[in-house]
Amino acid sequence: MEKKLSIAIDGPAAAGKSTVAKVVAEKLSYIYIDTGAMYRALTYKALVNNFNLEDENSLLDTLLATKLELFPSPNGQLVFLDNQEVTEEIRSSTVTNSVSIVAKHQKVREEMVRMQQSFAVNGGVVMDGRDIGTHVLPNAEVKVFLLASVEERAVRRHAENLQKGYPSDLEQLKEEIARRDKIDSEREFAPLRKADDAIEIDTTSLTIPEVVEKIMDLVHERVG
Ligand SMILES: Nc1ncnc2c1ncn2[C@@H]1O[C@H](COP(=O)(O)OP(=O)(O)O)[C@@H](O)[C@H]1O
Numbered sequence: 001m002e003k004k005l006s007i008a009i010d011g012p013a014a015a016g017k018s019t020v021a022k023v024v025a026e027k028l029s030y031i032y033i034d035t036g037a038m039y040r041a042l043t044y045k046a047l048v049n050n051f052n053l054e055d056e057n058s059l060l061d062t063l064l065a066t067k068l069e070l071f072p073s074p075n076g077q078l079v080f081l082d083n084q085e086v087t088e089e090i091r092s093s094t095v096t097n098s099v100s101i102v103a104k105h106q107k108v109r110e111e112m113v114r115m116q117q118s119f120a121v122n123g124g125v126v127m128d129g130r131d132i133g134t135h136v137l138p139n140a141e142v143k144v145f146l147l148a149s150v151e152e153r154a155v156r157r158h159a160e161n162l163q164k165g166y167p168s169d170l171e172q173l174k175e176e177i178a179r180r181d182k183i184d185s186e187r188e189f190a191p192l193r194k195a196d197d198a199i200e201i202d203t204t205s206l207t208i209p210e211v212v213e214k215i216m217d218l219v220h221e222r223v224g
């Protein structure tokens with residue numbers, strides 16, 4: 001039987017990570033794990049309960065007391081928080097604009113990483129996020145860092161919002177994406193960074209199938 005690999009996909013907001021990670025996981029019959037959803041779920045709970053997002057210890061306590069579950073589904077991944085489905089709720093702009101504050105806390109990240117590593121213990125996983133290649137799966141056989149210009153990423157998110165019927169302002173999205181990238185890249189602990197051994201793919205002028213194909217080529221190189 002072919003060896004089951006671990007595949008790490010990192011990169012800035014709206015670079016296409018989850019879209020291509022889902023397709024790659026499906027092609028390989030691997031599990032897809034969207035780690036951003038975990039930070040989003042904790043942020044959602046903190047916002048609903050009016051918690052101070054700067055209070056690292058209380059966020060850690062909240063996380064430890066939370067039942068956070070990810071279930072594979074044909075459309076990607078369902079997210080449950082204390083037995084309640086929050087798959088859609090965690091994508092709201094309120095959560096999006098606060099999540100990087102929650103995600104900068106070291107203690108929160110350490111616990112998230114512990115959970116993420118436990119999901120990946122048997123390999124056969126495609127995981128996307130910001131620190132997968134650098135911290136969560138440092139021994140992943142395939143590491144990819146996806147990039148695209150901030151303009152292109154904002155245009156993509158804008159189109160996605162309009163298609164879903166959500167209100168959307170392109171200039172505002174551009175600013176929000178740039179601001180989130182800045183916080184994610186500048187935080188002290190486990191910032192958004194390409195792992196030394198990750199392959200960078202600039203997707204600005206690539207289609208989704210072209211990006212998937214590049215990643216599948218890397219996978220095939222590793223399985224020989
Ligand atoms: N190579 C690409 N070309 C055009 N659109 C893309 C490409 N990759 C992703 N998209 C679209 O861009 C949006 C953001 O992609 P997503 O996978 O959610 O990004 P991320 O997970 O990195 O935040 C989605 O609407 C997706 O369909």
Ligand SMILES: Nc1ccn([C@@H]2O[C@H](COP(=O)(O)OP(=O)(O)O)[C@@H](O)[C@H]2O)c(=O)n1
Binds near residue numbers: 036103130131
């Ligand atoms: N491994 C990860 C994944 C997400 N995150 C944080 O969670 C936020 C949301 O991640 P996401 O992948 O859902 O975001 P999008 O790029 O899909 O909008 C990021 O902006 C980071 O602040 C992180 O710090 N580390």
